[in-house]
Amino acid sequence: MTSVPCDTDSTNDQALVVPRAEHCISRKQIDENTLKVLYRLRRHGYQAYLVGGGVRDLLLGRQPKDFDVATDATPEQVKGLFRNCFLVGRRFRLAHIRFAGNYLVEVATFRRQPRPEELPADTDEHFFFTENVFGSPREDAFRRDFSINGLFYNIEDFSVIDHVGGLQDLADRRLRVIGDPLVRFTEDPVRMLRALEFTARLGFNLDESVRQAIYLRAPLIAEAATARIREELMELFRHKVAAPVLRDAQSLGLLPHLLGGFEGEVETFELLEQIDRRTDSGRPIEEHLALAALFLERYRHACQAQEIQTIGDAIRIANHLLVPHCGYFRISNAIRHQARELLVGFFRLARGRGRRGEGRFLRHPFASASVELFSLWSEASGREQELAADWRQAIEGIADPSAKKKQGEATRRRPRRRRKSRRPPVDKKA
Known part of the structure; x- marks a missing residue:
């Protein structure tokens, strides 16, 4: 099986399409609410793909914790199809479709990188603008972070579509950034921490270009929003990979910038390994x-x-x-x-x-x-x-x-004897 290179300038614009007979994903593995969303979008003439980590995990034989959907329908069009849909996000507009049991399916519209001439004159508006330029499935795939997260499952013919070489990287158990790692980490420094998290969670090898880019761009993570860093750190503990990820972060010079000068000791990482084992046993981490x-x-x-x-x-x-x-x-x-x-x-x-x-x-x-x-x-x-x-x-x-009862019984004092009265006996005859 061959895959296309991860280069947005590649002249090869043909994706690798793997038919149903040649991959292991079955609709039985996908949540029924997610299938409802996919099928309704298709019935109304829109493209609808299962995307991201859900496709990756299914191909690896793992059960995804949730499923995400990508479509060419705009957020407003998605809302028009689902009464239980709520639009969220000012910077990055998404559709959240809620079902019974507090189950949520996140639906995103395909995005693309805008052309320079499309950018607003005010540079302060560039970031918001670039997050909401809609595009094609291929353009959307190249905007994603890692090749293994850029795979699509097409509900129309049950095929797997690979624009970015993710299938080959899954086979090689390698984590690789889509595009230039130095550029992608500059765009979003939190991707450096996520790269280390995915390698630890999946047991993958970190591509050498990614490793070098983390070392060079490590100081940038101090500029990331503290709320995001805090949540990403807790995700490490929830996924039972805090010890290996933070150990790798320290070896690559990322940890001091991540935690404000923090330097972990050998004993710290050994304790974190015990914490990870505790979480893996089913104990929730707080x-x-x-x-x-x-x-x-x-x-x-x-x-x-x-x-x-x-x-x-x-x-x-x-x-x-x-x-x-x-x-x-x-x-x-x-x-x-x-x-x-x-x-x-x-x-x-x-x-x-x-x-x-x-x-x-x-x-x-x-x-x-x-x-x-x-x-x-x-x-x-x-x-x-x-x-x-x-x-x-x-x-x-x-x-x-x-x-406690046994301990109390063992230490209980003997009852005091009742003292005899010293009063003279009463003469009943008197």
Whole structure:
């Protein structure tokens, strides 16, 4: 099977079309609501393709988490076909079609890069304008980020259409940028982080041109919107690839620009691996746990260097680390407080058993989560494993009512004997 080169200037304008008999995608694998959208668009004379990650995952034998649709119908025309459609986005106009069960199908109109003479005179309007110039399926494919995300599934004849060489890259298990990586990363620096995420999630190799471009364009990611970076970071944790992606980001010089000068230590990445395994086991990841894991080694070293002994000083150091990060990424005080509680709880646990106030601490709402973080760190580092087991046993005893009952019965005092009255006996005859 041959594919066309990923070059918008290529004279070969013929896409590779793979008929139904030669690929593994079946309509049975596609959500029925997505099929309804595809078929209704086709019945009304519009082109309708399944696009992006859904096609990629189906070809890899993976179950997509959602499906996206691309069409030549404008957002307003899509809205006219579906009563349950809502148009979203001022910069990039999309149609969201909602179904029962809070299921959403996103429909985008084919876009293209505008020609220089089409751009508005006001340069401030260029970005908004370029995001909403409609085009052909081929032009839309070349606007996408990676070749493996530029594949289309045609609902009309069930074929797979490849304009950008994505099928060959899937076969080679290679991640490649559509177009010049230096240009594409300059357009959107967040693509650098997404490139590392896809290689980790899919087990692909990063194309050498992409690797070099990340190294050269790494400082640009500091200019990306903090809300996007924050969400992309949490996606790494949700997809159980935080450890390999952030480790690669550090080796390529991306991590310090991504997290405002942050430099991860070996122990940090080992702890993140444990966090990824925890998420992979079915435990949901929350932002305060991710924050605490990122800053735990720096917190430990700071407490040791300053020979911290009091809880007040432990709280001060936690705030010193977390406040700048949370302020930069606009993370709420509630999440910052929860991350701080985990770090301070770790400090308490690391001091060992038998401290004053231990029973009160074990009944604290964050005691169980702190013990879990301490256990994850112990497994990752190979240190304090007996202490971690001891703390787990202690917290289980607090949480298990039957254990508390047994403990109470063992320590219950004997009932006092009733003292005999010293009053003189009453003379009943009198």
